[in-house]
Amino acid sequence: xxxxxxxxxxxxxxxxxxQYNSMSxxxxxxxxxxxxxxxxxxxxxxxxxxxxxxxxxxFINENxxxxxxxxxxxxxxxxxxxxxxxxxxxxxxxxINSFGSLIGSESFAYRINTEVQFDIPGLGVQxxxxxxxxxxxxxxxxxxxxxxxxxxxxxxxxAELEVAFRVANPNRFGISMSNAAYILQVxxxxxxxxxxxxxxxxxASDSDIVRIPIRLNATQMGSVLIDLMAxxxxxxxxxxxxxxxxxxxxxxxxGQNLPFDLSGRFSTD
Numbered sequence: 001x002x003x004x005x006x007x008x009x010x011x012x013x014x015x016x017x018x019q020y021n022s023m024s025x026x027x028x029x030x031x032x033x034x035x036x037x038x039x040x041x042x043x044x045x046x047x048x049x050x051x052x053x054x055x056x057x058x059f060i061n062e063n064x065x066x067x068x069x070x071x072x073x074x075x076x077x078x079x080x081x082x083x084x085x086x087x088x089x090x091x092x093x094x095x096i097n098s099f100g101s102l103i104g105s106e107s108f109a110y111r112i113n114t115e116v117q118f119d120i121p122g123l124g125v126q127x128x129x130x131x132x133x134x135x136x137x138x139x140x141x142x143x144x145x146x147x148x149x150x151x152x153x154x155x156x157x158x159a160e161l162e163v164a165f166r167v168a169n170p171n172r173f174g175i176s177m178s179n180a181a182y183i184l185q186v187x188x189x190x191x192x193x194x195x196x197x198x199x200x201x202x203x204a205s206d207s208d209i210v211r212i213p214i215r216l217n218a219t220q221m222g223s224v225l226i227d228l229m230a231x232x233x234x235x236x237x238x239x240x241x242x243x244x245x246x247x248x249x250x251x252x253x254x255g256q257n258l259p260f261d262l263s264g265r266f267s268t269d
Contacts, residue, residue: 013122016049016076017042020132021083025251030139030258031093033251037086037112039130043076050075053117056086060099060108066090086114092139106172107137137249142175142202143168144260146184146239147209149268154228158217163192165239167200168207173249175202177258180243182212186235189222233268 021038028034037056043049055069068088076082095102102108111133118126147166151159163184169175177200184192192214202208218225224235240261246252 018128056114059111169202181241185238
């Protein structure tokens with residue numbers, strides 16, 4: 001009688017159903033994102049089933065970007081719903097290199113086609129397709145640049161100046177910058193080597209100016225002092241350093257280090 005009941009269960013076995021549930025960001029920074037797509041597997045049968053493999057193809061703006069597969073034994077209890085999670089790792093530099101039209105964009109449209117494989121007693125190997133679509137943000141590094149140099153007092157003994165740095169957030173979410181270290185060289189001479197412990201807070205698509213007063217003697221300034229007194233206003237500079245960045249977005253790994261190294265010419269006018 002037990003054998004007859006088992007045969008009857010096999011004869012009544014039905015294919016499970018698969019549907020998209022949600023997407024979550026497992027981790028994200030300015031280089032890459034790991035996102036997980038969650039699918040609900042509904043097993044209507046009186047016996048448990050096993051999902052033993054899944055594959056996926058990920059599209060950006062309807063163009064195939066990457067694909068993958070994974071052997072994974074996920075046990076689906078009888079007459080129940082279980083969740084199957086598919087992780088996808090995305091490199092922002094690879095996305096921009098592959099889709100030049102996204103340069104300057106804040107986000108991109110995606111679609112993921114997933115297929116889950118089951119080995120079902122009485123039915124054999126079954127493959128269930130499912131798809132999901134949506135939008136994901138593109139992370140862009142904050143920008144740090146020299147915004148200006150204001151000469152407050154000038155004499156043969158040296159100068160009092162104020163250095164201004166512009167910090168810009170090109171993203172559509174807020175960021176915080178802390179423990180910023182700056183090294184400023186002018187015409188090859190060290191003018192500033194400092195660390196700012198205060199946290200700089202920037203909203204979405206926001207920017208701010210950080211002003212640092214400095215005092216330099218004639219030895220530190222070298223020929224630049226004579227040039228300033230003679231009326232010259234343009235000088236070569238190198239600005240380098242780093243800062244810790246955190247962002248107001250789900251899954252962001254806080255404290256990512258942002259290095260910078262900029263060179264050019266500036267004017268004291």
